[in-house]
Amino acid sequence: MSDAHNEQQSAIKTPKQLLAAVAGFFLLTVIGIILLVQFVTAQKLTGAGTDSQSPEAIAERLSPVANAGFTFKDASGPKVLQSGEAVYTATCVACHGAGMAGAPKFGDAGSWSARLAQGYDTVLKHAIEGLRAMPAKGGNPDLDDVEVARAVVYIANASGGKFKEPEVPAPAAAADGAAAPAQEATK
Structure with missing residues (x-):
C-alpha cells in the first residue's frame, strides 16, 4: 500500500x-x-467634567414621564360631548368611509335609503347596540349615546336623511341639585 x-x-x-x-x-x-x-x-x-450633575440635568432625569407631551383626561370631570362629524372622523370613517364589511358608504344615498326608511330610532338602536359586522358604538365603548346619536344624524343627513340633531340631556348632578331644594321645601 x-x-x-x-x-x-x-x-x-x-x-x-x-x-x-x-x-x-x-x-x-x-x-x-x-x-x-x-x-x-x-x-x-458622565461624571467629573460633564454637566450630568447640573441642576437642570438632574431635574430633567427626575421629571415625570407624563411631562413629555402626554395629555391627561380627568375621568371625574364633566364629559365634553363630541360633535357628530368628530365621532364620524374618529370612529365611523374606518368602515363607512370605504364601505368595509358591507357598511353603507358615507354620502351614498342609494345604500342608505333602506336603512333610513326604517326610521331614526331603529338606525340609532343598531348604531348603539351593533348589527351584523358592526360592533356596538362602532367599536368605541367610550362614546356616549348622545355622541353616537349625533354621528348617526351626521352620516344619515349626508346620505339623504332629514334627521334632527339630538337633544343633550341635562347633567345628572344639576338635576339632583335642583331636586334637593324642592324636597327640602316639602318637609
Missing part, C-alpha cells in the same frame, strides 16, 4: 509562510483590540 492517503495538504508550506501567517494573526488581533477600545471610549462619559 501507498502512503499517499496519509499526506496532508496545507496552505503553509514554508517557514516564511508560517512566519507571515503568525505575524498577520497578531496584527489582526492588535487592530481588533484597538478598534474595540475606540468603540468603548468614543461615548461621552
Whole structure:
C-alpha cells in the first residue's frame, strides 16, 4: 500500500509562510483590540467634567414621564360631548368611509335609503347596540349615546336623511341639585 492517503495538504508550506501567517494573526488581533477600545471610549462619559450633575440635568432625569407631551383626561370631570362629524372622523370613517364589511358608504344615498326608511330610532338602536359586522358604538365603548346619536344624524343627513340633531340631556348632578331644594321645601 501507498502512503499517499496519509499526506496532508496545507496552505503553509514554508517557514516564511508560517512566519507571515503568525505575524498577520497578531496584527489582526492588535487592530481588533484597538478598534474595540475606540468603540468603548468614543461615548461621552458622565461624571467629573460633564454637566450630568447640573441642576437642570438632574431635574430633567427626575421629571415625570407624563411631562413629555402626554395629555391627561380627568375621568371625574364633566364629559365634553363630541360633535357628530368628530365621532364620524374618529370612529365611523374606518368602515363607512370605504364601505368595509358591507357598511353603507358615507354620502351614498342609494345604500342608505333602506336603512333610513326604517326610521331614526331603529338606525340609532343598531348604531348603539351593533348589527351584523358592526360592533356596538362602532367599536368605541367610550362614546356616549348622545355622541353616537349625533354621528348617526351626521352620516344619515349626508346620505339623504332629514334627521334632527339630538337633544343633550341635562347633567345628572344639576338635576339632583335642583331636586334637593324642592324636597327640602316639602318637609
